[in-house]
Amino acid sequence: MSQLSPRKRYEQQERRRSLLIATASLLSVCAALYYFVPKAPGWDAVKRSFFNWPILEKTFPTLLKAFLWDIAIFAWSLPLIMVLALAIALCRNVRKPALFPLRVFGALYTDIFRGVPIILLVYLIGFGVPGLGLSRPWNSPYLWGTVTLVLTYSAYVAEVLRSGIESVHKSQRAASESLGLSEADTMRYVILPQAIRRQVPAMMNFVIALQKDVALLSFIGPVELLRQANVYKSLMANFTPYVGAAIIFLCVTIPATRYADYLLAKQRSVRT
Amino acid sequence: MKSRLLPLLISAVAAATLLATAPAFAANECSAGKTLNSDRLTVATGNPAYPPWVMNDAPESGEGFESAVAFAVAERMGFDKSSVDWVRTSFDEAIQPGEKNFDFNLQQYSIKPERLEVVDFSEVYYTTTMAVVVREGTAAADTAATASSLKKLKFGAAAGTSSQPFLEKVLQPEQATLLYDDNADVVAAITANQIDAIVFDLPSALFVSAVQLEGGKLIGQFPVENNEAPDNFGLLMAKGNPLKECVDEAIKSLHEDGTFKDLEATWLADATGAPVIDMDK
Known part of the structure; x- marks a missing residue:
């Protein structure tokens, strides 16, 4: 302690002081909420409808089981999204004049699938395509629901990848060309590794959003977490099952968000 | 503007007085x-x-x-x-x-x-009671009106209605039930052949099979004495x-x-x- 310079000592004091103030402020806000919210005249009714412990206890195990569907749909959708997004991003980046139609296709694709509300696509593809006369199991809502998610999300992720590709400086292309690399090899070995690494934090946002949007598939039949909560809500005329669903979602999204923040911070510190 | 609003205002006030004085x-x-x-x-x-x-x-x-x-x-x-x-x-x-x-x-x-x-x-x-609707021209259309043969079908229902708890507790179908937001969506799903049969309350089932669902056919109603029905x-x-x-x-x-x-x-x-x-x- 004694070897600290006066300045260091002062800084340490300041740090302690601000930590103390932050803690006190946080605690007093929590205490005020804890004290005043239950004083509201309707609190008992709200508590009964939203924070009903016996109902949560009764429904939580089934909700957790229904969440397995969300995980499964998420798990098989994510790799497909990444592959298709990469393909679309590459389409938008082709330089050969003869391949210009690919560029048009890429642009149209991202415009359409980012512009149309995802819920419309869920219905259109989830009911519409099987309605054309496909037989089981090829008309499964899981299959066509996944197709919808992949189509929509790959449009968003493709744009992220494209901006990553464009962020790689021109000189890199020129340099690899002068080394004799083909255009495909330049993309594969020089541009993409940098582009993807740079865009990982931005893509994490879509990964988190996808975790929640998986629940949209419940519109076309699958009884996943949100639908199961919805069933309990109607059955018991109580919103507590939704709180249960929120807790489950948060257990996954909060760590994922923090991880994305961590990646962003790491990237920033590398750049500066 | 003013001149146009004034008569309107007068008539509104007149109407209000009339309403207020009208016998309740x-x-x-x-x-x-x-x-x-x-x-x-x-x-x-x-x-x-x-x-x-x-x-x-x-x-x-x-x-x-x-x-x-x-x-x-x-x-x-x-x-x-x-x-x-x-x-x-x-x-x-x-x-x-x-x-x-x-x-x-x-x-x-x-x-x-x-x-x-x-x-x-x-x-x-x-x-009322619960009833089962299927579509003509599908394999399910010829299902006998018995619990044991109905159990083999893939069911759909509108979420939040009594249909789903009824299926779960009474009929217990062999395949997982698919659930939808409302009757229109269930009808869309059976039209797309994603489900074989739907459970509704009887009046809704009669209406859906006669009007909403093309080729709709009511297989039967569940006996009212059943523990979950009547609804x-x-x-x-x-x-x-x-x-x-x-x-x-x-x-x-x-x-x-x-x-x-x-x-x-x-x-x-x-x-x-x-x-x-x-x-x-």
Whole structure:
């Protein structure tokens, strides 16, 4: 302690002081909420409808089981999204004049699938395509629901990848060309590794959003977490099952968000 | 601008005075002062409201079973047709804690003990059972009306209705049931051949199979003696609504004098033709 310079000592004091103030402020806000919210005249009714412990206890195990569907749909959708997004991003980046139609296709694709509300696509593809006369199991809502998610999300992720590709400086292309690399090899070995690494934090946002949007598939039949909560809500005329669903979602999204923040911070510190 | 508004204003004031001085003949002794708006009864139904419960999504017309029931109950409570206001609520709005924007709400609410913790229900105004609908031309169309053969089908139902708990507790199909937001979506799913059969309450099943679903076929209704059926419909009210006793009284008298039977005969399809499903297990 004694070897600290006066300045260091002062800084340490300041740090302690601000930590103390932050803690006190946080605690007093929590205490005020804890004290005043239950004083509201309707609190008992709200508590009964939203924070009903016996109902949560009764429904939580089934909700957790229904969440397995969300995980499964998420798990098989994510790799497909990444592959298709990469393909679309590459389409938008082709330089050969003869391949210009690919560029048009890429642009149209991202415009359409980012512009149309995802819920419309869920219905259109989830009911519409099987309605054309496909037989089981090829008309499964899981299959066509996944197709919808992949189509929509790959449009968003493709744009992220494209901006990553464009962020790689021109000189890199020129340099690899002068080394004799083909255009495909330049993309594969020089541009993409940098582009993807740079865009990982931005893509994490879509990964988190996808975790929640998986629940949209419940519109076309699958009884996943949100639908199961919805069933309990109607059955018991109580919103507590939704709180249960929120807790489950948060257990996954909060760590994922923090991880994305961590990646962003790491990237920033590398750049500066 | 001013000159155009003035006559309007005058007539509005005149109308207001007229309304204020008009004798209040709405509301009988029981219901007086207990409604949301004095001398008016506010009734809620679904958005959209489906036939045969409400025809053409127009409850004000009095056409459709529940619309007619609401007006009959209102009349017993001393509200003529012009003193009834209609609002629309979703299921969730009806069960949310806090003030309600209706005196009572009817959209085929089944009376369930769990629900009674948060809302009140009137006496039963209609009792029905569950029924199974399939589509002509599919393999499921020839299924026998027995529990053991129905179990093999892939079922769909509207989430949040009594159909799903009924399937789970009574029929226990071999494949997982798919659930949808509303009747329209269930019909879309069976049209896309994603499910073999749908479970509805009997009047909805009769209507869907006759009108909404092309080639719809009613396989049968479940026996009313079954433990989960019958499905009892009640008017939903805010917990502790003082109007409940008046509503109950009105419903009782409508049962006694046969009004409800007449309304059923007018608006609900005759279900006597629907075969009763054999619960062999």
